[in-house]
Amino acid sequence: MSTQPVDAPYRTALVDACRQAGLDYDGARLLRVHANAIYHLPRENAVARVRNASALERMRIAVQTAAWLAEQGFPTLRPLDVIQPVVVGTHLATFWEYLPPLDGRPADVTHLAGLLRVLHRHPLPPLPLPSIRPVGSTAAEARASTVLSESERDWLVERCVELEEGFARLAATLPWGIVHGDAHTNNLLPHHEGGWVLIDWDSVGVGPPAYDFMPIYLRPRRFGYPHSLWHDFCTAYGIEPVKDGDLNLLAQIREVRSLSAFIRGAEHNPAARTELLNRLSSLMTEDSTRRWHAL
Incomplete structure (x- = not known):
């Protein structure tokens, strides 16, 4: 059929x-x-x-x-x-x-760090740029989901509220600027004139620059990348590697926010559904060693 x-x-x-x-x-x-x-x-x-x-x-x-x-x-x-x-x-x-792939050149965290360093120091645009939404649309996606169970939905919505409140307290102590909101190497494309361009501005806003560090910070923690990746990023950006405890809340926020796309995708994509349940169960059981997978 x-x-x-x-x-x-x-x-x-x-x-x-x-x-x-x-x-x-x-x-x-x-x-x-x-x-x-x-x-x-x-x-x-x-x-x-x-x-x-x-x-x-x-x-x-x-x-x-x-x-x-x-x-x-x-x-x-x-x-x-x-x-x-x-x-x-x-x-x-x-x-x-449209920018096609060029010679299979891979982007790495140093390219990303260089672009973020410039972005975070850039003056704000002459248009109303909203404050970033720490967990994005995750709570709304959870409420509308037909994939999540009632207990999963309730836990995730409550967790989003907790993290939003924690972020408000933390953000008040940090400097703010333009934040991309989804800064990882898959959102870089090689330009035919040389160098790299940053794409996917769906989550752009104003907020603490450290929020943009989280996709790279979490790669060793959740995806099995070497810990040197975070050090390479920090060196290229021009900061000292921050201790885990100082970024723990932002890391937890990023983990929960990452579920949003998988909740939407799970409605029609079995692979997205499998990974959604993998990530969500690891968060609900506080299993920080569970490996996550990209789609």
Whole structure:
């Protein structure tokens, strides 16, 4: 028996969004589907990102911030010069320049640290940039989930409240600036003119720069990377490696926030569902040694 492609709802929205934006979707190729669906539009040399329309305001801020940073000379992926985001029913789409992989060059934490150092020292943009949401939409995603059990849902919502309160107390003691909000090496792309650009501004806001350190800080702790990775990042950024206790709350916040994309993906992706339950059970049982897996 045939099954519907995993990206079927996204592709339908993509076609409608491209028509509204006046873009050619012929030959559109799915690159990835997880928290959103990403397509290459070869006729436009562009990428389309399709996701739930509930993120409209965040996507509007993401597009505006990336466009402004690009004008300032910051190495960022540029949004296309079309009116966007484009809303189609329960989905929305944003459109960006396409940068293909070059010679298989891998990004490493030193490239990321260099870009973050510049970003965190950058003046704030002349647009209303919100304060970062420490755990993002995790609580809302949990409440709406049909995958989580009632006990899992209740635990996660309560945990989000605890972490938000803890973050408010901690953030009052730290300096603030532009924060990317999801800073890891998978959000770097090589530019054809050399160097790297930072992509995926969905979570951009103002907040403590240390919040952006967490994806790298957690790699040894959760993903089995060597501990030297964190030291390499700190050296490239220009700070001394911070002791675990000083970053523990931010690390816990990042762990919980990471569940959000998996909650959305679990509705249609068995691999996302498996990893969601793996991560959530490790948090609920306080198992800090459990290995996590990226999708």
